[in-house]
Amino acid sequence: MLPSWNDTESKKAIIEFVERIATEDSTDFVPVPERIAVFDNDGTLWAEQPTMVEGFFTFDRIHEMVANDPAMKETQPFKAFLEKDVAAIHALGKRGIVEFVMKAHEAETQEAFKELVTDWFANAIHPHFKQPYTQCIYQPQLELLDYLRANGFKTFIVTGGGIEFVRTVAESIYSIPPEQVVGSSTKTQFDLKDKKVQVARLGELRSFDDREEKVVNINLHIGRRPLFVFGNSDGDLRMMQYTLSSDGPCMAMLLHHDDAQREVAYDKDFKLSPLNEALSVAKDWGIHIVSMKNDWNKVFAFQ
Amino acid sequence: MLPSWNDTESKKAIIEFVERIATEDSTDFVPVPERIAVFDNDGTLWAEQPTMVEGFFTFDRIHEMVANDPAMKETQPFKAFLEKDVAAIHALGKRGIVEFVMKAHEAETQEAFKELVTDWFANAIHPHFKQPYTQCIYQPQLELLDYLRANGFKTFIVTGGGIEFVRTVAESIYSIPPEQVVGSSTKTQFDLKDKKVQVARLGELRSFDDREEKVVNINLHIGRRPLFVFGNSDGDLRMMQYTLSSDGPCMAMLLHHDDAQREVAYDKDFKLSPLNEALSVAKDWGIHIVSMKNDWNKVFAFQ
Ligand SMILES: [Ca+2]
Ligand SMILES: [Ca+2]
Incomplete structure (x- = not known):
C-alpha cells in the first residue's frame, strides 16, 4: 500500500483517515458518494519548476505564432516568452500569465485547442528532467489517487492551470476524466x-481558478464540500480551509518541496506560486505537511 | 427492458443505438468513459405544468419573506408570485424568472439554501397531481437513465433551473450526483x-443555462461532446445540435407532451419554454420525437 511513501507520520495519517471514514460501523463513516477528494495540479501532481508545464507549451506556441507574424517579436509579453525570460514572465503574476497563456495559441475552437495540446505533449521534453512532461508526475501521488479511488473516493483536479490544457492529459496520466477537472478558463461561445x-474560444478570461476562486469553482462544479484536499501553495489555502471547516471528518495535506536532490527545494521565494501563509497557519488549521524529502522514497517513476 | 416504454420506433431506436455503441467489435463502438448522456430536467425528467417546480418553491418562499417585510407585497414581481399569477410570471420570460427565483429566498450560503430546499421538498405537494414533487417524475425516463448507466453511460442533467435547487434532489430521485448536475447559477463568494x-450566495445571475449557454456549460463542466441528449423544448435545440454534429455515433431525443389525459398537451404555446423551432427542424437534424401518448405506457409511477 502506497509503496513510494515512507512509513512516516504522513502515510500513517492518510491510512488512518481513509480507514476511519470507510469503516461502516465507525462514527466517522462517510457514504461513498460523499467521498470527494480534490488535488491541485502544478507542484502537487506534476513538477512546476523552473516554470509551469503550460508555460513551456506557451513558449513553443509563441514561436509558431511569431513565425506567422514577425512584428509580434518585439511586443510584450511575447518577447519575454520568446526569450524564456522566466523572471520577466513571473513578474506578470500568476493571473497575468494565465490570461496570456489562454490567448497565446491559434486555436479557434476547444477541439482545435485540444489537438494542439495533444500533439505538443506527444513530442515535448522537459528541459530539466529530460523526459516527456507526462512523465514528470509524482509517483507517490499516483499511488495516493489510486488508493483513494480504491476506497470509494471520486478524485478531482482543481488547478490554476487552464481547464482544457489539463483535461487533455488528465485521463491518461492520472485516470481523472475531463468532467473531474476544474480549472482556469476562457470565455467560450456557441458556434454553428x-x-x-x-x-x-474567446480570448478573455472567464475564471482564474486560484485562492478564493478555487472554493467558488468547487461549489460550481462539484456541489459538495470535499473530504480530502491536497495542495502545495498559498493558492490552495482557501480550499484547504473550506475542506477543514466541514462538520464531519476531513483532511488537508500540503506538499513541501524540500528535496533539492531529487527535485527542487523552494517555497516562499517562488514568486509565481509561493508557499508562505499556508505554511505558517498549517498547525493552527490542522493541515498535514508532507515533506518530499522525508515522506517519499521515490519522486518520479523514471528516477 | 424499459418496461414503461411501448414497443414503438422510439424504444427500438434507443436499444439499437445503445447496443451499437456498446458492442466491442462494432465500428461504432465507444469506450465507456466517452459515453456521456445529458438530460434536460423541466418537462424532460419531471413535470413543468402549470409551471416549473422551482416556481412553486418560490411561491412558498415569498410568503415567508413577505411575512417578514409586508411592504414587499405591493412590489413586482413579488405581487405576481404572491397571487400565483402564472400569466404575469411567464411574461417575465424564462431568464427573468430564473433571475428572480435566484434571489427570492433568504439563504445567505449554499448550505443554508440547500436546507431550505430540502425542507420544502419534504413537505410540498404538487397542486395538480396531488403528490410530492419528487413523485412527479417520468417513470419511463427513470428506466432510461438506469438502462443507459447499466450500459456504461455517465448521466448528467443540463437544466435551465437553478443548479443548487436541482442538486438537492437529483441524487435521491434520479441517482444523479451533484457533480453531474449543470444548471443556471448565481454568483457566489468565498466567506470565512x-x-x-x-x-x-450573491443575488446576481452568473449563468442562465438555456439554449446556446447549455453548450457552453456542457463544455465547461463535462469537457466532452455528449453521445446522447434528451430534451423537450427549443431551449434544448442547441445542445441537440452540438451532440448531433459529432463525427462519431450520436443520438438526440425530444419529448413531445401530447398526452392531455395522463399529463398535459402543450408545445409552442407554452410561453415559458416553447417547443416550436426544435419540432420544425427535428427531421432535418435527425432528432427522434418521443410521443408521450404513444411511446409511453406509463407516465408517473403513482398513476
Ligand atoms: Ca500548485
Ligand atoms: Ca425543458
Missing part, C-alpha cells in the same frame, strides 16, 4: 457553421 | 467567519 456546432 | 468557510 455548415451544420456543425463547435465551442469557440 | 469564525474559522468556518461558507460559499455565500
Whole structure:
C-alpha cells in the first residue's frame, strides 16, 4: 500500500483517515458518494519548476505564432516568452500569465485547442528532467489517487492551470476524466457553421481558478464540500480551509518541496506560486505537511 | 427492458443505438468513459405544468419573506408570485424568472439554501397531481437513465433551473450526483467567519443555462461532446445540435407532451419554454420525437 511513501507520520495519517471514514460501523463513516477528494495540479501532481508545464507549451506556441507574424517579436509579453525570460514572465503574476497563456495559441475552437495540446505533449521534453512532461508526475501521488479511488473516493483536479490544457492529459496520466477537472478558463461561445456546432474560444478570461476562486469553482462544479484536499501553495489555502471547516471528518495535506536532490527545494521565494501563509497557519488549521524529502522514497517513476 | 416504454420506433431506436455503441467489435463502438448522456430536467425528467417546480418553491418562499417585510407585497414581481399569477410570471420570460427565483429566498450560503430546499421538498405537494414533487417524475425516463448507466453511460442533467435547487434532489430521485448536475447559477463568494468557510450566495445571475449557454456549460463542466441528449423544448435545440454534429455515433431525443389525459398537451404555446423551432427542424437534424401518448405506457409511477 502506497509503496513510494515512507512509513512516516504522513502515510500513517492518510491510512488512518481513509480507514476511519470507510469503516461502516465507525462514527466517522462517510457514504461513498460523499467521498470527494480534490488535488491541485502544478507542484502537487506534476513538477512546476523552473516554470509551469503550460508555460513551456506557451513558449513553443509563441514561436509558431511569431513565425506567422514577425512584428509580434518585439511586443510584450511575447518577447519575454520568446526569450524564456522566466523572471520577466513571473513578474506578470500568476493571473497575468494565465490570461496570456489562454490567448497565446491559434486555436479557434476547444477541439482545435485540444489537438494542439495533444500533439505538443506527444513530442515535448522537459528541459530539466529530460523526459516527456507526462512523465514528470509524482509517483507517490499516483499511488495516493489510486488508493483513494480504491476506497470509494471520486478524485478531482482543481488547478490554476487552464481547464482544457489539463483535461487533455488528465485521463491518461492520472485516470481523472475531463468532467473531474476544474480549472482556469476562457470565455467560450456557441458556434454553428455548415451544420456543425463547435465551442469557440474567446480570448478573455472567464475564471482564474486560484485562492478564493478555487472554493467558488468547487461549489460550481462539484456541489459538495470535499473530504480530502491536497495542495502545495498559498493558492490552495482557501480550499484547504473550506475542506477543514466541514462538520464531519476531513483532511488537508500540503506538499513541501524540500528535496533539492531529487527535485527542487523552494517555497516562499517562488514568486509565481509561493508557499508562505499556508505554511505558517498549517498547525493552527490542522493541515498535514508532507515533506518530499522525508515522506517519499521515490519522486518520479523514471528516477 | 424499459418496461414503461411501448414497443414503438422510439424504444427500438434507443436499444439499437445503445447496443451499437456498446458492442466491442462494432465500428461504432465507444469506450465507456466517452459515453456521456445529458438530460434536460423541466418537462424532460419531471413535470413543468402549470409551471416549473422551482416556481412553486418560490411561491412558498415569498410568503415567508413577505411575512417578514409586508411592504414587499405591493412590489413586482413579488405581487405576481404572491397571487400565483402564472400569466404575469411567464411574461417575465424564462431568464427573468430564473433571475428572480435566484434571489427570492433568504439563504445567505449554499448550505443554508440547500436546507431550505430540502425542507420544502419534504413537505410540498404538487397542486395538480396531488403528490410530492419528487413523485412527479417520468417513470419511463427513470428506466432510461438506469438502462443507459447499466450500459456504461455517465448521466448528467443540463437544466435551465437553478443548479443548487436541482442538486438537492437529483441524487435521491434520479441517482444523479451533484457533480453531474449543470444548471443556471448565481454568483457566489468565498466567506470565512469564525474559522468556518461558507460559499455565500450573491443575488446576481452568473449563468442562465438555456439554449446556446447549455453548450457552453456542457463544455465547461463535462469537457466532452455528449453521445446522447434528451430534451423537450427549443431551449434544448442547441445542445441537440452540438451532440448531433459529432463525427462519431450520436443520438438526440425530444419529448413531445401530447398526452392531455395522463399529463398535459402543450408545445409552442407554452410561453415559458416553447417547443416550436426544435419540432420544425427535428427531421432535418435527425432528432427522434418521443410521443408521450404513444411511446409511453406509463407516465408517473403513482398513476
Ligand atoms: Ca500548485
Ligand atoms: Ca425543458
